[in-house]
Amino acid sequence: MLRYFFCLSFVVPLALNLVLSEIKSYISKRRWLRRIFGLCLFLILLGIGVVVYLNQFGLPGFAKRGVQQRLAELGIQLDFDWLRMDFDGTWKARHLTVGQTDSVGELSVSLDDVSIRPYYSSLFSSRPKLKELGIIGLALKGDMEKGGTNLPPFSLAWPDAGIYWNDKEVLSSTNLQGEAFGVEIDVSLNITNTLALKDLSQYFSGRPGKNESSSIVETTTFTAEEVAKKLKPIKNQLAMWLESRDQIDFQEKPVIRFSLRGNAGLSESLSGGFMMEIGETRFQIGGFERFNFDLNLLNKQESKGNEDRLTGKFNLVGLDTKWAKSESLTGRVSSFSLATNMLPHSIEYQIESSGIDSTKMKLATGSIKGSAIQLPSTAGYFKHQLKGLFREFKFAGQERLDSVNWTLQLTNSLANPLPNKALLDLSLDSFTSTNGVFDLVNINANLEHLNSSIYGDENLDYWVKLAPYKIHFNGSAKQINDGKNLGIDDLLLKGQWKFPNLILDQFDANFGEGAMRASAALNVETRLVKATSNIDFDLYETIDLLSPKAQRWIRQFRWDSAPVISSTIQATLPEWTDKNPDWRVQVRPSLLINGKINSGPLSFRGIELDDAQTDIQYANQTWRLPNLVASRPEGKLKFALISQTGSRDFHFDFHSAINPQAIIPALKDEKQKRAFNLFDFEKSPVVEGQVWGRWREPDQTSFQAKIEATNFTFRAQQVDSMAAGMLLTNGMLSATNIVLARPEGVVTLDALGFDVKRKRLFLTNVIGQVDLVAVSKAIGSKTAKALEPYQFLDPAKVKVNGWIQTGPGRNPASLHFKVDGGAFKFNRFNSQDMNGEIFWSGNSITLTNVISEFYGGELSGDLFAKFNNKQSSEIDFNLQAKQMGLTGFMSDILGRDSGLRGELDGVLDIKAISNDWSSWNGDASISLKDGYLWELPLFGIFSPVLDQMAPGLGASKFSKGTGDFKIINSIVKTRNLELKSPLVRLQYKGDVDFEGKIDAGVVAEPLRDAWVIGSVLGPVLNLALSPIERMLKFRVTGTLNKPEMELKHIPKILLVPVQIPLKLFDDIVPDEISNPKSLKNPKQKN
16 A cells, blocks of 8 residues: 555656646647546646645555554554655655564564655665665564463664665664663664675575576565465564573673774775673573684774784683583684675684583683685685694593594685585594503594585484585594403594495504405495405404304304404494484394405314314395305314294204314313213214204204214223214214114114103113123213122123113103123122023012022012102012032032032011111011032031031031021011031021121931831930930120120030130131121111
């Protein structure tokens, strides 16, 4: 609406002049033009009336309301007291207020007096121009909100401030000063040729100026949304300042002064300055004591031609924040002259600091010196040279860095501070810490902007910022040491970046012995990374840099010289926008590794090897070692592994010709070490097979193998050869076709199985003829010692079936033995043949069908034993002896030829507790034929007495002997032991315990069974001899080896003649008889 009034004020006078001139030429010619003349005159008078009205009364109410309504549609509130137009076309307004309100907040500007005169001809274009502008009295009000929170309202008022502009492009100010947001501001402007400043803004913004002569007419259609969008950044900045202002406490009101004078088109005429002074200030994260900043600009006359036109300095004292403290921070800036664009031709600056102290670092001193030169060839671009030096870094721990020295050269524009070109040299000198040291690190980088198109792929994330650049970089480091094992003499790297490829051309690390050579390339678009490496240094030098799992793996190896490892690696990295990637899930499926390892002499878990080599591969989440070969003096180990990382399934083939005892150092269990030491191989066995399963799930492990071994010993027992096939599957270990050869014969096993879960060993058809002594020694020293009294003089034939519980279980075994042996020796007893069966079931053992040739006769019987938890057993056995020769039996007992003779039959039936001699109970009976027993002390004690009665009576042969026994609680009782000979009959009644104590009665009956007396004279003789028989009744006490007797019916004084030969009897009887070990109570101490 205002534009229409501006146009009317211009058009009406112009039309009036044109109409009057034409009327004068045509009025006399055409009469019909009178009407037109009258109309024009009316319009002229109307125009004059409008102008006079606008000058005297101002914009009428209906027009004002129309303007306000139109602006309200754009979200703008407009109000003024009056709006008038002077006759020179200048519009003046009193108390003009313009405001805008939206969801961000309310903002309004009030001007006390405003005068504006446009170029009326420009009102018909899209870019109106001003001829004059004047503002007196300035006020600003606002009510902002941020994050849904209403901020405190603000207002500022500078009633005396004045800003002026005229068609001569002069911008000036008067009394432009006052308080704003708690800061005292004073601005002074007096600038001619002001429009030249637009070029300066173009340098800062980077946008080219618009061509005034362009024929293209730009039109802008304003809406409420467009207006709000343009004002939103201003409101956001005000809201941010208001929010932070409440957290800042100025102890003194800060002061800001700015002045600028001169011709904007002539840089040498400009002068002015900028000053900021802030006293003690506190804010949320800290504060400072004082901050000063002064910048002065002198014109050419003021600088006298030899002084810097632009000088400045700042000083920050007592900075103290929650991150760092600084005693002082100072800076200086200077420039000799300004260019035509009013920017410095060149500028020099310096910043110095001291006493910087942060929570993680302390810096003694630091300085930055630099210069910037405006490039004449490229408008708005500067070339910078900077040099920095920082001394005495101390970090939170005990880390220290002596100095950081760097230089930087770059070019950039004011519109874009990011460099167009840059060259960086960085040097770090002498770093020490508890975790390591280095002497010197140098880094060089060269950056160039390619002016390429902007890459807007959001998936590239931070790589987008590097996309327009090309970078070459290299670096070096010397004497790197981690204080433990790592020691790098020097480190070199070289690389480059050009979108989309990041390439590491060289990565060389030289150690005391050996080196590492590597290179890598990354395509950031495909995220594909490839790397190659070749290392021959001792991996223990870098072991502390590895993960605990990798450290444990490497510590298993030892080597004289480091292995040579070459490899290539390829993988696709996670999406760049993924800030918390799962590397196992996202990278592992694409990972490819191809490598080769070669090593000289080394050890693995103490296993010594001459050399080892293998290829190593990883693809499709599967590890492969296809051809591992490890050598020892006695042979080679060949190994091929496939292991899937996802399912953890594995499978490997192996072929071993090394001595199994070589793995003893790798064993941790002392029992396992002792078990391997039981073997002694003259020639290494050959083991070939496969193993498959799943890592960390032993129950899923299976293997199949074939074993062949020759000329070895086990517990010093010779084995000529052994062959077997083995299989472990579903928790069952089985061996088939087992053949074991020894000098005396061959043992075969149809099958041997071991249930890993139940710890149960199964034997099927173990058949062979072996030396059972060798077998017992192979089982163990305890077994060998326990079976030492039992010896087959010739290898016995054995057949075994059943199972044995090797671990915890309810039943220890279920085995069936068949033994077909030859000559057999038990302690001092000898047999020419021994056969029988053994059944071992649970906690019981049964010996049955035992038949043995025994001293010309036969010994047979059965035994049942049931074990309990007290290391004892309940035993029940029955033995029968037939036609056993007493001479050989007693000779083996005595260890010499025995004079005892006879043929013995007997039965023994016993129940007892194995380790309790007082628990024996049972029955026994014997029958003797043609026996001579006088050498036994128990019988020989009567020989002298009987010989006194009749020579030879005490040495007669017993033609028959019988007796029955009861064993009750380990006391042997008899009531009918009777020995008969033609000259004498002996009858025993009494008890003998297991300690050999005797309490018995003996009756000697001479000539009772003499064949010459017969049945007729027998009764007569018995009657005649009855007084003598009464005299020959004895009581026997003492022990079996030292029996004592006395005649029941003869005084002791009469026995002196008999005691003398009894003393001689002790010298005659050997020790084995007088103190038989077999009768000794096992409870007695040796």
